[in-house]
Structure formats: C-alpha cells, structure tokens
Amino acid sequence: MAKTTKSQARTKRERSEFLWGWLFILPTTIGLIVLNIIPIFQTIYQSFFKTGDFGKGNIFIGLQNYQKVFADKEIWQALINTFKYAIVEVPFSIAIALVLAVLLNRKMRGRSVYRTIIFLPMVAAPAAVAMVWRWLFNSDYGLINNVFHVHVNWVSDPKIAVFSVAIIGVWSIIGYNMVLFLSGLQEIPRDYYEAASIDGATGVNAFFNITIPLLSPTIFFVLVTRVIGSLQVFDLIYMVIDKSNPALTKTQSLVYLFYKYAFINKNMGYGATIVVVLLIITMILTVFQMIGQKKWVFYN
C-alpha cells in the first residue's frame, strides 16, 4: 500500500514537472515558431514567385528568380564584399577579444572598469555607433583625417570602404566576444597553470598550451556565431554608406541587396531568393566548421 502511494506520488510529480517544463518554454517556443521558423518556410516559398504589390497577385515562376540571382553580377560582387567583411571582422574580433579577456582575467586594479569600457559599444545602439564612426571617417570634417593630417576617403574609396566598415564591426563586437571568453576562462582550473609554472612554462607558453586548448569550445562557439553574424551584416553598411556613395557597389552585402530588392524596389520574391541563397551559404560554411572542429576543439 505504502509502495503504491509512493509511486503514484512520483508519477504525479513527474507529470507536474513535465507540464510546468513545457509551460515555461512555451512562450519562447511559440515566439521562435511564429517569428522565425514559419517565416523561414514562407520565405523559401516566396522565392519561387514573382510577387505582386502588397502580397497580392503572386505568380509562380519556378526557379526563374534563382536563375536571375546566379546570373546577376551584382549578387556575386555582394558575396565577395560580404566575405571581405567577414575575413576582417571574424579573426580580428576573436583574436583581440581573446587577448583582452586573458589580460582582464587576472587580478588587477580597475579590472571591472576596463571590462565595462570594452563592453560598452555592445550596449550602444548600432545606428548610433554607425553615425559616430561615419563622422570619424568623414573625409573632409572627420576626426581621423584631421588628427593625422591625411586625406583618405575611408568610406567612399571603393578599395578600402568595406574594410573601414569592418573596423567598425570589430570595434562594436569585441566586448561581447570578450565576455564570452571571460566566462570560458573561469572554467579552466588554476592547477594547470600552477603545475605549468613549476615546470618552468612562461606566460606565453601557458597561453598557447593551456588556455587556447581548454578554451577551444568557447572559441568554437564564438567563431560559428561570428561567421553567421558577419555574413548577415547590414545595419553598419546601411548607416555608413550613403546611396550616392561611389563605393556602394563594392561594399553592399547580400542582406543589403535583400533589403534593396525586397523593401525599396518592392520585389519580395527576388529579395526572398537572395536570403535563401545566403541561408544555404551559411549552412554550408557551418557544416564545414562542424567537421573542422574535430581537429582542434577539445571537450573535457
């Protein structure tokens, strides 16, 4: 008798846990499904249509949008621009953030002040960040050109504009990456470093042989999210590069083109096709990274 009540109680408890568990993740799940997952499929669906005004009168055209995308030089150039941006933003934002995280992980005066300062750009609105940098980079009235007495068209010279934008990207993301690395560093036991220093390892040795391998899961996570994030760059380019800027064709990213076609030219179908292509590229890159991680990421 006593046994049965106990088992009944357990199932009741289990059921209640099950129920409450689902109840608690329900809001997030609903949000995810309504705001992310359904739109993904709608976007894919839309990419097969020549869309009419205000979502009315869509005409099915099969793969024509895709044929147009692959034949469009503008799209290929945008892809190159996006990669150029990513190639600067991802490695630099990770390397600098990693070094900063290691330096700020030690006991030192004003540690939290430094951490706050470096994290601050993350708190600022991207539009505000872009406006400030746009002024810094301004060729005639900008601070950078005036302080160094040079005349460089930082954001309107087609050759360098995309890298200038990437610098802004690095600057604004370092703080976030650093916080992730700091939390990863807390996980590494101090014993390893003590043992290493007894064996005569220098700080640099310890960094490469202890810190990086043991931090590799965090580095991997940051790498994957940053690659995805940089492929989606839009706001910085939109804010910094004006429509009449001669460097626009050499800086516009795929998402920028998506915005242009979907929201300015009101060609939703073509815009949808561009983001589907971006989604596929992102997925391929991520798969390669997942395969590649086996070679360098160590899980305890």
Next chain:
Amino acid sequence: MNFKRVAALLLTGAMVMTAVPVYAKGDDVTLSVSIWDSNQEPGIKEILADFTEKTGIKTEISVVKWDEYWTMLEAGAQGGSLPDVFWMHSNESERYMSNDMLLDLTDKIKDSDLIDPENYPEDIWGLYTYDDKYYAVPKDIDTIALWYNKTLFDEAGLDYPTADWTWDDVTEAAKKLTKDDGSQYGLGMRNDNNQAGYYNLIFDNGGYIISDDKTKSGWDDEKTIAAMQTLEGWIKDGVMPSLETMSENNEDVLFEAGKIAMTCQGSWMLAAFKENEYTAANCDCVELPKNAETGRRASLYNGLGWAASASGEHTEEAWQLIEYLGSKEAQEKQAELGVTMSAYKDTSDAWAKSADFNLQAYLNMMDDMEIRPYSKSTVTWENEDNEILKGVYTGDITMEEACKQMADQMNEKLAEE
C-alpha cells in the same frame, strides 16, 4: 501553496492585460497621422491643433524618415494597419491606388464645399487620380531655384546671379569660384539630385525623361543627352567636389559650410536654410538659369497629397481632416508658417514673405512647370539611373554611354509594369 498559485495567476493576468492596448471609447477618436519631413513637423502640428479645436477630433502625428517611411507604409498596407491619414508621393501613389489601399475621395470631394478641384494645379490631381477617381487631396507644390553664396561671389568679385542668367553663365561663374586647393567649389549637383538638379536642364533643352504614355524612356533622346553633357562638363572641369565628398556630405551640407558657391534646391529646403545661421546671413536664391539656345526656363515640380487608409476605422473623421488640410484656411496657414508653398491657388504669397530670402523666385518658377517624371515603378528605375550616373562622376563611362544604359534599363522596367 494555493495562495502562491492564485497570486501567480493574478500577476500573469495583470501582465497580459497591460500588454493589450487600451482603445479610446465612444466619440473620443484619435487619428494617426504620418509624415516624413521633420522640418515640417512644427507647422503641421499647429494646423492639426486648429483642426482639433474645431472638430474635437484628436490627432497624433508621427514622423518617419523618407526611406523607412515607405517600408513602414508598405508593411502597414499589407497588414491592414495603415495610419489614418498620411502623405502620398508621386513615386509610389500609383501602386497604392491601383491596389485599393487608399480611401476613394471622389464622391466626398464632389459634395465638399471646401474643396473644389479647380483651385489646385491639375497635374497634382493627376498624380493622385486613378481610373478617374481621386485618392488624395493636394497638400503642397514645390519648385526649384538656384541658391548662391553672396559672400563667396563678393570675394571672387563676381556679380550675383540674376533671372537673366543662362546655364553657360553658371559654368563660367563656377570656374571662377573654384579654388585650386580644393577648399571651395563653384557648384554642387549630386548624381541623385534629379528633380532639383539635372532634370531641369533636360527640360530646358527640350529633352524628356519618360514618354507621356509611360512606355518609353527619354534618356537616349539627343536633346536629353546634350543637356546631360552640361553636367558632364562640370564634372570634367572640376568645378564640383568629387562624388566621394558629396556622398559623405550632401550638397546642402556643403552649401551650409560655404564649400560650394551654388546649388539648385527645391522649395522644401527653405526650412533648413532659414534655420541655418550661415546660410541665413550669407546666401540667397534666384530663378533657375535659362537655356541659352531655347530660351526656356522650366522648373520641375511636384506636390504631395494627403491620403487616407481605405481600411481605416475612422474613415469619416479621416476625410474631415483631409478636407480641412486641403481647405483654403489651412493651406494659407501652411504657407504663412513657412512650412511649404501650398497647392491651393494664390495662397503662396504668404510663403514668400516667411523668410528673408528672395523667395519670389520660387513663385516665378511656377510660370513654366513640368511635373516630376513618374510611372508605377519610379523608385526602381530612378535608383538604377542614379547608380549608373555614378560611373560618369568617377570617370568610368561617358555621359552618352550612361544615358544609353539608363534608357535601356528604364525601358526594360517600364515593359514589366
């Protein structure tokens, strides 16, 4: 335990309740009004306040920047949540009208004592008419004039531009006003300054942008190309800042900084130049130059319209507001406040006195006007034109090649309409 549950439920309930917006009940109607120009906001607000005083209908204005404005409106139209009353522009009006997004005002205008189509320019009605139905009431009218910096002209020892100037005079003066060290240029006209800029040159020379039946581009017309070659000359002569510079600091910014001596600007720029201390003290405006051969001095013009949402909840009140905004009283007030020139006939004299510039020039430009070229997909081909023109500024292609390319892409897009 039970108490906790009840408390939790109550709290959740309260959260849900607060998330639901509280709608005004009964007669207490508030109309949402959307515009894109923050320079005009203070004046429009005053006029809206008058309306509320008269009718008891409240209004709530929101200003969204041009680019985002159309994104917002598009989403609103698609989702059935357009603002009650908003500005319409010729670039987009046809799409909205042909898809029944705007409230049909035809019968209401017929019955109205305040609004008689006779009192507004016919072409502006044309922008907001579809299938012989009216979808908006004209709000304003704009023309173009030449702005110049008196101080820079004095320094160079030149006479100020007059109404008798030709475009060749502009070229001559621009050369003399340009300094070799790049600290000052004679003129600024950016690749995307069509309505206030090169379109005027084209019409002066007898060229055109789009055929009357909206099927053919006029970019490859000989006269159009010849007019655009004037602009090419300015680029080659170096009397304008580089496109790099102009893209980072637009013409009006460079003009306000005394970096360019002349610029063609629309009447909608008055608020900005009036507020700016430098331009208020040093600058003035004059009628656009003429074409030396044809003698024509045309001004591009355009006018916004006040439109209402077809699916709005308060269409009756929205119409009352539009009727008031289009009435002589409100149109006069708009001019007096210096918001813009008004569309209502003969109300703009008040506007000309609203600032210490030679604003009569803008009114004189109304003698020969051409409506801003438009079709259903204006935005698409205009943006592409601007993109192609960049190549001329950077020296990659000649103006003639650019014009041919612009004609091709435009014809292609017009065929798809």
